[in-house]
Amino acid sequence: MKPTHRIIRRRTARGSNAPEAPDAAEGRMGENAARTGDERPRGRPRLAVVVGNTITGDSRVQKTAIAAARAGWDVTLIGRSPSKRREESVLGPVRVIKVPVSAHMRAVVAAERRRPQLRSRLTQFGLPDDSAWVRARAAHAAWVREQTARVGWLGAPSGGRPAPQGLRTPEALPSALARQLAREALKGWVRVRRYAHKGRGRAYQWERRRAAGPPKPTGDWRVDWPELLDIDLAFGPVIEEIEPDVIHANDHLMIAVGARSAARLRARGVPTRWLYDAHEYVRGVEWPDAVRAGAFPGVEEEFIRRADAVVTVSGELAGILREAYALPAEPLVVANAPVRETVSACAGERVSVRDACGLGPDVPLLVYAGWIGPERGLDTAVEGLAQLPHAHLALVAGKQNATLQGLLARADELGVRQRVHVVPYVPQEQVPDYLSSADLGVICFRHVPNCEISLPTKAAEYLHAGLPLITSGVRTLRNFVERTGVGEVYVTEDVPSFVAAVQRGLAQRSTLAARITEPLLRELSWEQQSAGLLDLYERLAGQAAAARLAPRSVPWSASEQPGLGAPGRAAPPPEPATPGGVPAGWRSLDSTPVRLGMGCANSAGQLAGFARALCERRQDLSAEVVMHTHDQSVIYPADIYAVGERTGDLGFQLDRARRVLGSYTHYLADSFTPALGRLNGGHIQDDLPSLSAAGIKVALLAHGSDVRDPQRHMSRYENSLFHAADEAILRALAKKSARNRRMAAQSGLPQFVTTPDLLEELPGARWAPLVVDVDGWTSERPAMERARPVVVHAPSKRWTKGTEQVVPVLEEMDRRGLIEFRMVTGVPWVEVQELVKEADIVVDQFAVGTYGTFACEGMAAGRPVIAFLDERLHRSVGIRPPIVNATPATLRGAVESLLDDRELAMRTAQESAEYVRTYHDGTYTADVLDGFLR
Numbered sequence: 001m002k003p004t005h006r007i008i009r010r011r012t013a014r015g016s017n018a019p020e021a022p023d024a025a026e027g028r029m030g031e032n033a034a035r036t037g038d039e040r041p042r043g044r045p046r047l048a049v050v051v052g053n054t055i056t057g058d059s060r061v062q063k064t065a066i067a068a069a070r071a072g073w074d075v076t077l078i079g080r081s082p083s084k085r086r087e088e089s090v091l092g093p094v095r096v097i098k099v100p101v102s103a104h105m106r107a108v109v110a111a112e113r114r115r116p117q118l119r120s121r122l123t124q125f126g127l128p129d130d131s132a133w134v135r136a137r138a139a140h141a142a143w144v145r146e147q148t149a150r151v152g153w154l155g156a157p158s159g160g161r162p163a164p165q166g167l168r169t170p171e172a173l174p175s176a177l178a179r180q181l182a183r184e185a186l187k188g189w190v191r192v193r194r195y196a197h198k199g200r201g202r203a204y205q206w207e208r209r210r211a212a213g214p215p216k217p218t219g220d221w222r223v224d225w226p227e228l229l230d231i232d233l234a235f236g237p238v239i240e241e242i243e244p245d246v247i248h249a250n251d252h253l254m255i256a257v258g259a260r261s262a263a264r265l266r267a268r269g270v271p272t273r274w275l276y277d278a279h280e281y282v283r284g285v286e287w288p289d290a291v292r293a294g295a296f297p298g299v300e301e302e303f304i305r306r307a308d309a310v311v312t313v314s315g316e317l318a319g320i321l322r323e324a325y326a327l328p329a330e331p332l333v334v335a336n337a338p339v340r341e342t343v344s345a346c347a348g349e350r351v352s353v354r355d356a357c358g359l360g361p362d363v364p365l366l367v368y369a370g371w372i373g374p375e376r377g378l379d380t381a382v383e384g385l386a387q388l389p390h391a392h393l394a395l396v397a398g399k400q401n402a403t404l405q406g407l408l409a410r411a412d413e414l415g416v417r418q419r420v421h422v423v424p425y426v427p428q429e430q431v432p433d434y435l436s437s438a439d440l441g442v443i444c445f446r447h448v449p450n451c452e453i454s455l456p457t458k459a460a461e462y463l464h465a466g467l468p469l470i471t472s473g474v475r476t477l478r479n480f481v482e483r484t485g486v487g488e489v490y491v492t493e494d495v496p497s498f499v500a501a502v503q504r505g506l507a508q509r510s511t512l513a514a515r516i517t518e519p520l521l522r523e524l525s526w527e528q529q530s531a532g533l534l535d536l537y538e539r540l541a542g543q544a545a546a547a548r549l550a551p552r553s554v555p556w557s558a559s560e561q562p563g564l565g566a567p568g569r570a571a572p573p574p575e576p577a578t579p580g581g582v583p584a585g586w587r588s589l590d591s592t593p594v595r596l597g598m599g600c601a602n603s604a605g606q607l608a609g610f611a612r613a614l615c616e617r618r619q620d621l622s623a624e625v626v627m628h629t630h631d632q633s634v635i636y637p638a639d640i641y642a643v644g645e646r647t648g649d650l651g652f653q654l655d656r657a658r659r660v661l662g663s664y665t666h667y668l669a670d671s672f673t674p675a676l677g678r679l680n681g682g683h684i685q686d687d688l689p690s691l692s693a694a695g696i697k698v699a700l701l702a703h704g705s706d707v708r709d710p711q712r713h714m715s716r717y718e719n720s721l722f723h724a725a726d727e728a729i730l731r732a733l734a735k736k737s738a739r740n741r742r743m744a745a746q747s748g749l750p751q752f753v754t755t756p757d758l759l760e761e762l763p764g765a766r767w768a769p770l771v772v773d774v775d776g777w778t779s780e781r782p783a784m785e786r787a788r789p790v791v792v793h794a795p796s797k798r799w800t801k802g803t804e805q806v807v808p809v810l811e812e813m814d815r816r817g818l819i820e821f822r823m824v825t826g827v828p829w830v831e832v833q834e835l836v837k838e839a840d841i842v843v844d845q846f847a848v849g850t851y852g853t854f855a856c857e858g859m860a861a862g863r864p865v866i867a868f869l870d871e872r873l874h875r876s877v878g879i880r881p882p883i884v885n886a887t888p889a890t891l892r893g894a895v896e897s898l899l900d901d902r903e904l905a906m907r908t909a910q911e912s913a914e915y916v917r918t919y920h921d922g923t924y925t926a927d928v929l930d931g932f933l934r
Contacts, residue, residue: 043074043548044072044073044074044548044549044550045072045073045074045245045246045541045545045546045548045549046073046074046075046076046242046243046244046245046246047068047073047074047075047076047244047245047246047247047248047537048075048076048078048239048242048244048246048247048248049061049064049065049068049075049076049077049078049248049250050078050079050235050239050247050248050249050250050254050257050258051077051078051079051080051250051251051253051254052079052080052231052250052251052253052254053079053080054079054080054081054082054098055077055079055096055098055560056560057425057428058079059336059428059431059457060250060279060336060457061077061079061250062077062091062428062560063336063339063428063526063530063556064248064530064533065077065091065094066091066092066094066554066556066558067526067530067533067534068534068537069092069093069094069552069554070551070552070553070554071534071537071549071551072548072549072550072551072552073537073549075093075094075095076094076095076096076097076242076244077091077094077095077096077097078096078097078098078099078235078238078239079096079097079098079099080098080099080100080101080231080234081098081099081100081101082098083100084100085100086098086099086100089560089561090560090561091558091559091560091561092554092555092558093552093554094558096560097238099234099235099238100234101227101230101231101234102230102233102234103227103230104230104233105226105227105229105230105233106226106227106230108226109222109223109226122203123203123204123206123207127200127204130208133201133204136200137197137201140193140197143193144190144193144194147186147189147190147193148190150186151183151186151187151190154179154180154182154183154186155179155180155183215291216290216291217290217291217293217294217295219294219298220298221294221295221296221298221299221302224291224292224294224295224298225291225292225295225296225299228253228256228295228299229256231253231254231256231257232256232257232260235254235257235261236257236260236261236264239257239261240261240264240265240268243265243270243272244272245271245272245273245540245541245542245545246272246273246274246275246537246540246541247261247262247272247273247274247275248274248275248277248537249274249275249276249277249307250277250279251277251278251279251280252278252282252296252299252300255276255299255300255303255304255307256299256302256303258274258275258276258303258307259274259303259306259307261274262274262308263306271542273308273309273540273541274307274308274540275307275308275309275310275311275536275540276303276304276307276309276310276311277310277311277312277334278300278304278310278311278312278313278317278321278331279312279313280313280317280450280454281317281320281321281449281450281453282296282297282300283297283324283449284448284449284450284453285449285450286375286448300325301325304321304325304327305325305326305327308540309331309332309536309540310327310329310331310332311331311332311333311334311533311536312331312332312333312334313333313334313335313336313454314333314335314453314454314455314476315333316452316453316454316475316476317331317453317454318330318331318332318333320453332532332533332536333532334529334530334532334533335454335455335460335524335529336457336460336526336529337457337460337524337525337526337528337529338428338429338431338432338460338461338464338524338525338526339429339525339526339527339556340464340521340522340525340526340527341527341556342429342430342432342556342557343432343433343464343465344432344433351426351434351654351655351658352433352434352436352437353365353367353394353396353423353434353435353437353438354437354438355437355654356394356421356423356424356650356654357392357394357421357423358421359392359421361437363390363392364388364390364391364392364439364506365391365392365393365394365437365438365439365440366381366391366392366393366394366438366439366440366441366442366470366502367393367394367396367435367438367440367441367442367462367467368381368393368394368395368396368441368442368443368444368458369396369431369435369441369458369461369462370396370456370457370458372395372397372401372403372404372407373401373403374403374446375445375446375448375450375451376403376444376445376446377444377445377446377472377492377493378395378403378407378444379406379407379410380444380472380493380494380495380498381393381442381444381498382407382410382411382414382416382420383410383414383495384495384498384499384502385411385414385416385419385420386414386415386416387495387496387499388499388502388503391419391502391506392419392420392421393419393420393421393442394421394423394438395407395420395421395422395423396423396424396425396434396435397422397423397424397425400422404422407420408420408422423650424650426655427557427559429556429557431461431465432461432464432465433465434465435461435462435465435467436465436466436467438465438467439467439505439506439509440467440468440469440470440487440502440505440506440509441458441459441461441462441463441465441467441468441469441470442469442470442471442502443456443458443459443469443470443471443472443477444471444472444498445471445472445474445477445492446472446474446492446493447474447492451474452474452475452476453475453476454476455476455477455480456477459471459477459480460524463486463516463520463521463524464521464524464525466513466516467513468486468487468488468505468508468509468512468513468516469481469486469487469488470487470488470490470498470501470502470505471487471488471489471490472489472490472491472492472493472498473489473490473491473492474492477489484515484520485512485515486512486515486516486520487505487512488501488502488504488505488512489501561635561641585612585615585616586608586611586612586614586615586622586623586625587615587621587622587623588622588623588624588639589622589623589624589639589663589664590622592619592620592621592622593620593621593665594618594620594621594622594665594666594933595621595622595623595624595663595664595665595666596611596614596621596622596623596624596664596665596666596667596668596933597623597624597626597660597663597664597666597667597668597675598610598611598623598624598625598626598667598668598670598701599625599626599627599628599640599669599670599673599675600626600627600628600642600670600673600674600675601627601628601670601671601673601703602625602626602627602636602638602670603670603671603703603704604636604703604770604852604853604854605636605637605853606670606703606754606770606771606853607625607627607636607638607668607670608625608636608637608638609770609771609772609773609922610623610668610768610771610922610925610929611623611625612771612773612922613771613921613922613923613925613926614922614926614929614933616922616926617922617923617926618926618933621933624639624640624663624664625637625638625639625640626638626639626640626641626642626656627640627641627642628641628642628673629641629642642677650679652677653676653677653678653679654679656675656676656677656679657676657679657690660675660676660691660694660696661690661691661694661696662694664694664696665695665696665697666696666697666698666699666932666933667691667696667697667698667699668698668699668700668701668752668929669684669698669699669700669701670701670703671701671702671703671706672684672685672700672702672706672740672743674686674687675687675691676690683739683743684698684700684743685743685747688747697932698749699749699750699751699752699929699932700744700747700749700750700751700752700765701751701752701753701754701768702740702744702751702752702753702754702758702761702762702765703753703754703755703758704755704758704848704852705733705736705737706736706737706740707737707740707741707744707753707758707761707762708733708737708757708758708761709734709737709738709741709761710722710725710730710733710734710737711734713849716849716870717847717849717870718887719802719805719846719847719868719887719888720847720848721799721800721801721802721845721847721848724799724802724804724847725799737761741761741762744762744764744765745762745764750766750931750932751764751765751766752765752766752767752768752928752929752932753765753766753767753768754767754768754769754770755767755770755850755851755852756850756873756874756876756877756879757848757849757850757870757873759873759876759877760873766928767877767928768925768928768929769919769920769924769925769928770852770853770856770920770925771920771921771922771925772853772856772857772860772916772920772921773860774860774913774916774917774920774921776833777833777836777837777857777860777861778860778861778862778913779836779837779838779861779862779863781837781838782862782906783839783840783841783862783863783864783905783906783909784840784841784864784898784902784905784906784909785840786840788817788818788819788820789819789820789840789841789898789899790819790820790822790838790839790840790841791810791813791819791820791821791822791839791840791841791842791843791895792822792823792824792835792836792839792841792842792843792858793806793807793810793821793822793823793824793842793843793844794823794824794825794827794832794835794836794854795823795825795845796854799847800845800847800848801844801845801846801847802845802846802847802868802888803823805846805888806843806846806888806891807823809888809891809892809895810823810843810891810895812892813892813895818895818896818899819841819895819899822835822839833857836857836858836861836863837861839858839861839863840863840864841863841864841865841866841895841898841905842854842855842857842858842859842861842863842864842865842866843865843866843867843891844858844865844866844867844883845867845868846867846868846886846887846888846891847868848868849868849869849870849873850869850870850873850874851865851867851869851881851883855867855883856916856920858912859882859883859912859913859915859916859920860912860913860916860917860920861913862909862910862912862913863909863912864884864898864905864908864909864912865883865884865912866883866884866886866891866894866895866898867883867884867885867886868885868886868887869881869883869885871885879919881915882908882911882912882915883912884897884898884908
């Protein structure tokens with residue numbers, strides 16, 4: 001009999017992590033073919049912005065999405081996943097989906113290329129690979145040796161020695177003649193076979209060289225660069241599921257995706273329109289190989305005339321595209337430019353490029369921001385430094401590449417390396433403020449087509465930063481600078497000319513900067529540039545869709561944060577809030593006497609709970625919660641989310657240092673995580689000197705495995721979670737917890753633990769109980785009134801809860817009809833709350849020896865909770881939790897006792913609610929922390 005219990009998992013309709021199979025992508029073509037647009041929901045009109053990169057760092061697509069969201073569109077931004085999983089996040093109200101791209105079509109084309117053709121069947125007959133050719137050469141050599149030996153034997157009499165010349169008898173002459181003829185014939189045959197073998201070898205090697213070389217363009221982009229088909233297989237189904245009113249396809253990688261998805265949606269009755277946004281002149285790019293040089297212009301040519309509209313970045317490129325492809329109308333020009341509203345909004349609060357270089361205000365500083373490649377001509381600037389003895393050059397760059405390494409090596413040769421500073425990127429809305437402390441912005445482009453025909457984004461960023469330009473003589477830039485007078489132009493790739501231009505720029509900096517007028521900055525602002533794009537969206541969508549637009553307030557500074565779609569995630573709004581959108585309830589950091597920073601694990605949302613509890617009870621305190629996240633994080637309320645590797649970025653670290661050291665009076669180090677990103681190291685111990693020097697009081701907060709000794713725990717408890725841990729995980733946990741315990745003992749800092757069992761690990765700590773929103777978890781539905789009670793078990797990690805041992809027991813009771821078992825995995829936090837409120841019994845952990853946040857939430861909902869407790873540890877702090885104590889072996893009996901004695905079960909539920917309100921509503925915890933916060 002199959003189990004009848006319900007396993008509640010994250011919905012997969014729009015959030016599957018697995019890439020869709022090609023046949024699934026194709027198979028929905030005919031679904032709802034008769035649908036009409038009138039049947040669609042009448043909410044905000046939908047916009048899908050698609051791009052072939054990972055979105056992070058692409059300021060144009062991010063600003064496009066935010067501008068549309070501000071105008072009232074329901075925006076989904078779709079990019080490429082950097083991993084093999086589907087990833088989802090949010091950018092303010094914009095839903096961000098990153099899809100993995102498979103290699104199915106690349107494999108198909110590669111296999112086709114490897115399939116033998118008629119010529120290769122002839123040239124490689126019997127020789128499938130190099131080892132076969134080696135064997136053939138050996139066999140041929142052996143044959144030749146044998147045959148040449150026979151040639152030798154045929155030249156001698158039967159005894160093997162030639163007869164003396166004068167002793168040959170007449171009778172021997174016919175025999176000698178026959179041998180001579182046979183000998184000559186064999187020699188001829190060996191010679192023919194040698195020539196044939198040599199020819200076969202040459203043909204084989206020629207074919208192998210052809211096969212080993214780079215593939216030659218065929219003129220068909222599907223064959224030359226089949227990754228474009230893989231991209232369509234990955235992106236297309238996601239777009240078509242959204243059923244957007246408008247698709248904005250960015251650049252050549254997305255043009256086929258946009259065209260095909262729009263066509264398929266129209267075939268289903270969805271009136272989707274699409275536009276193509278050409279970021280560069282594809283035919284003018286120096287692609288690294290011939291196949292891309294043919295494929296990318298080929299796919300653009302095939303689909304660009306099918307677009308309902310075309311958008312590009314400059315007037316020059318618009319004219320080129322219209323002429324090259326005979327477009328019916330001039331493409332709309334939307335230049336990439338900074339958001340004027342965000343410039344200087346936080347001036348003085350953020351790190352500057354001068355700070356990042358460690359330079360004083362009087363040091364002449366040139367800055368270059370953006371991609372570093374050979375066509376950018378930065379060797380001119382580096383070589384020019386040798387003739388500018390007081391000037392420094394800041395290169396704002398992402399990851400190092402070969403060009404950047406070459407520039408630094410050249411700087412070493414010239415003796416100017418100490419004046420070349422590589423500094424990190426910052427979020428796009430911070431770029432002008434970041435650059436503003438420099439003196440001049442440099443653009444050293446070489447004469448290549450794409451550098452000639454558009455004004456680069458960095459030019460507008462420099463001007464919004466108040467920096468005059470030093471630019472090479474590429475056409476559009478030269479004309480712009482000469483027209484506006486905002487900089488100096490030098491002869492491209494001419495070092496003396498560059499040096500002279502810099503000297504003029506430094507001497508006349510005030511005059512040049514004064515020409516950077518407000519009208520010019522408005523013209524070069526994203527607000528101005530995006531206005532035409534938003535108008536185009538409305539025209540494409542039609543009046544009915546445009547009438548449903550409802551403009552809203554969205555900050556331009558919205559940054560990508562973890563959000564809906566990943567297992568267990570809930571979308572955090574830009575301000576501190578619960579995953580359900582309810583205000584978080586703590587006072588954001590301001591000018592109060594006590595300014596408490598907390599970070600950065602936020603395990604089970606405990607830092608958010610602490611912040612609420614403290615701010616409710618102390619009017620002199622404000623708080624800031626920082627949460628570091630990764631791709632499997634469950635997202636809880638916080639003020640600041642730092643996603644993954646961002647904590648290693650110098651820009652983020654310097655921002656955190658300025659914020660923490662300049663604003664906090666107290667800091668609660670959660671799970672021993674660092675306060676300043678990884679500026680000083682990956683542990684709070686590394687930041688203590690900086691925090692101490694700033695006069696910030698620091699305390700330590702531990703939750704569990706950050707200090708729990710695995711070996712001691714396993715020796716004490718038969719069902720310890722560490723028995724189920726992978727050996728590598730066990731070693732890592734033992735090493736980490738030992739370091740944390742040692743650091744806590746030596747630091748002399750105040751220490752707090754959220755569960756009583758940890759007092760044995762940190763003897764000097766105090767118990768600061770877990771905090772839950774008791775009122776938010778309170779349920780109006782009485783427990784244990786159903787004939788067949790609902791039992792909920794919700795493991796965040798199965799091995800830490802003893803799940804594998806308890807699930808068979810609960811499944812067996814479900815099959816017998818005694819309970820209805822619901823195991824909840826990967827469900828957003830707000831849904832877990834509703835499931836617990838609707839349950840009758842909550843089953844927590846059986847592998848730790850104490851109770852955790854989920855047990856507190858179950859008790860707050862007025863549900864009897866079953867878990868494994870080491871009662872000795874709890875008695876040591878004077879508490880008796882009303883939890884039904886059980887082990888995996890006694891779980892069945894514990895559940896049956898509640899089923900048999902409903903009165904006991906309801907009394908336990910009532911006591912549970914009272915217990916949580918006494919110890920876990922935040923009052924007790926705030927009192928415990930009060931001494932540290934004075």
